[in-house]
Amino acid sequence: MPLDDLFEEAGRQLTICNSCRYCAGYCPVWPALELRTALEQRDITHLANLCHDCGDCLSACMYAPPHQFAVDPPAVFAAVREDTYRRYVWPHRAPGPRGTGLAFAAACVVLALLARLFTGRWFTAGPTPGDPYEILPHVPLLIAVGVPSLWAAGVLGRAVLRYWHDIHGPFTDLVRPRVWLTTFTQAVQLRHMTGADAGCERPGRRGFHLVLLYGFGLCVLSTTAAAFAQNVLGAHPPYPWLSVPVISGGIGGVAVLVGGTGLWVRGGGSGFLWALLVLAATGMLTLLLRDTVVFGPLFLLHVAAVVVAFGTAPYSKFVHGIFRMLSIHHDNLER
Numbered sequence: 192m193p194l195d196d197l198f199e200e201a202g203r204q205l206t207i208c209n210s211c212r213y214c215a216g217y218c219p220v221w222p223a224l225e226l227r228t229a230l231e232q233r234d235i236t237h238l239a240n241l242c243h244d245c246g247d248c249l250s251a252c253m254y255a256p257p258h259q260f261a262v263d264p265p266a267v268f269a270a271v272r273e274d275t276y277r278r279y280v281w282p283h284r285a286p287g288p289r290g291t292g293l294a295f296a297a298a299c300v301v302l303a304l305l306a307r308l309f310t311g312r313w314f315t316a317g318p319t320p321g322d323p324y325e326i327l328p329h330v331p332l333l334i335a336v337g338v339p340s341l342w343a344a345g346v347l348g349r350a351v352l353r354y355w356h357d358i359h360g361p362f363t364d365l366v367r368p369r370v371w372l373t374t375f376t377q378a379v380q381l382r383h384m385t386g387a388d389a390g391c392e393r394p395g396r397r398g399f400h401l402v403l404l405y406g407f408g409l410c411v412l413s414t415t416a417a418a419f420a421q422n423v424l425g426a427h428p429p430y431p432w433l434s435v436p437v438i439s440g441g442i443g444g445v446a447v448l449v450g451g452t453g454l455w456v457r458g459g460g461s462g463f464l465w466a467l468l469v470l471a472a473t474g475m476l477t478l479l480l481r482d483t484v485v486f487g488p489l490f491l492l493h494v495a496a497v498v499v500a501f502g503t504a505p506y507s508k509f510v511h512g513i514f515r516m517l518s519i520h521h522d523n524l525e526r
């Protein structure tokens with residue numbers, strides 16, 4: 192559907208909703224809609240990114256298809272969110288599954304060549320079991336992971352500023368620590384997924400989301416702790432089984448696998464989910480088999496998965512969390 196038609200259709204449906212207001216207690220979208228009498232594109236974009244697609248308003252709606260009003264907020268919000276991801280992320284071109292597969296293969300080849308160049312071996316383990324730097328030294332490894340990370344940070348940072356400017360306006364409101372505390376607390380609890388008085392939570396969906404979110408957080412903690420141990424404490428990997436990097440990485444990896452598999456089984460599959468599952472699986476295998484001969488090839492696969500996941504993050508489902516958090520912050524400021 193052309194963009195103007197999409198926003199016109201969303202505006203038509205939401206005007207009906209704003210007169211009806213039957214769903215007022217279902218989720219934060221409806222109180223936010225009630226604050227508005229006229230709906231511009233930026234309002235619709237904001238409301239669409241507050242919606243978490245539970246579908247309960249559609250189930251309750253007496254004007255849903257086949258009624259002639261054809262009200263279907265989850266569908267129209269999903270289409271607007273897709274537009275958000277395309278419109279605010281630049282460059283726009285997203286790699287498809289084939290492109291992502293080719294990028295993964297190319298990353299494996301480049302990493303293997305780098306390993307050969309710096310160590311004289313084809314990504315095979317050195318004399319110290321479990322030492323990643325004997326496979327690929329620290330500096331080339333840092334560059335291989337750092338370049339796609341900086342790329343993703345730059346693209347996402349620009350998208351954040353453009354989105355905030357459109358839905359809210361003043362950038363100074365991005366620096367409101369007390370409101371951010373509320374926003375962050377709501378976000379880490381996925382509170383908006385519990386609905387309000389009526390509640391619109393799908394059983395299990397929020398639970399798996401939370402497990403995935405905290406698992407991802409523990410994996411970030413593991414990487415940060417390893418960097419601290421190495422650069423501040425001078426302790427080089429491999430780290431003992433009973434250390435912060437290994438314990439947090441192990442628990443985090445299992446949580447990502449459990450949460451990601453749960454969401455996938457429940458029909459929430461996406462390219463990003465697959466990327467997370469591949470990342471977690473290769474990371475766990477690399478950890479568990481670090482004293483064996485397959486450590487080198489597994490480490491290669493894991494680093495290639497990290498490079499591709501970071502490089503394609505701005506074009507994946509990863510961005511939905513960022514735009515949603517900004518919309519929650521805007522909602523909190525409005526209230």
Ligand code: SF4
Nearest residue numbers: 208211212213214252
């Ligand atoms: S989705 Fe249907 S029931 Fe809910 S507010 Fe809109 S028109 Fe009313």
Ligand code: SF4
Nearest residue numbers: 218242243245246248
């Ligand atoms: S979160 Fe659920 S109830 Fe709220 S608008 Fe989206 S689908 Fe409807």
